Amino acid sequence: MSNITKRALEQSLKNLLLKKPLTKITVSDITADCGMNRMTFYYHFKDIYDLVEWVCLEDAKRALDQKKTYDTWQQGLLQIFEAVQENKPFILNVYRCVHREQVEKYLQPLVDQLLLDVIQEESVGMTIREEDTQFIAKVYSYIFIGIMLDWIKNDMREEPKELVDRLAKLLYGSITAAIERFRI
Numbered sequence: 001m002s003n004i005t006k007r008a009l010e011q012s013l014k015n016l017l018l019k020k021p022l023t024k025i026t027v028s029d030i031t032a033d034c035g036m037n038r039m040t041f042y043y044h045f046k047d048i049y050d051l052v053e054w055v056c057l058e059d060a061k062r063a064l065d066q067k068k069t070y071d072t073w074q075q076g077l078l079q080i081f082e083a084v085q086e087n088k089p090f091i092l093n094v095y096r097c098v099h100r101e102q103v104e105k106y107l108q109p110l111v112d113q114l115l116l117d118v119i120q121e122e123s124v125g126m127t128i129r130e131e132d133t134q135f136i137a138k139v140y141s142y143i144f145i146g147i148m149l150d151w152i153k154n155d156m157r158e159e160p161k162e163l164v165d166r167l168a169k170l171l172y173g174s175i176t177a178a179i180e181r182f183r184i
Helices: 002-017 027-034 038-044 048-064 073-086 088-097 100-122 130-153 160-171 174-182
Strands: none
Touching: 002 027, 002 038, 002 048, 002 088, 027 038, 027 048, 048 073, 048 088, 048 100, 073 088, 073 100, 073 130, 073 160, 088 100, 088 130, 100 130, 100 174, 130 160, 130 174, 160 174
């Protein structure tokens, strides 16, 4: 039941974002749109930004489902870009109403986990310090998130597949090479 309620609040937020900016939407607007009371909202989320964060994380998790290996990271990243594009009015509205750092905060854990899974898979049988693994993931995470935020800032004009293909061409073999360089 909890997930159904959260999904209803999500849909109401997305409906309202088609009509007005995030900064003009209230909890009362959201709950009225989906026929719930304010206390139900506050049972699940502390504020609208908490709901926004949950929506971003859920959309990205669905996009990444089972795409966290060296062979499938490209597909996982493409699916994140496509999920962002499918929710373009929502994402652009959020991007324009909150600081870039806040959007980065939403994306960071997902991209970090995708990269950590890829790095762990590629480093099986090797000894690499945990802080080095984290460092490699962080560097690649900055690349991916920076590209995505610039793409969002530019109204998502470039096709996601072209963007991810260019990224893959640029980074081909570099994660494996980085792992080798940090091998103990």
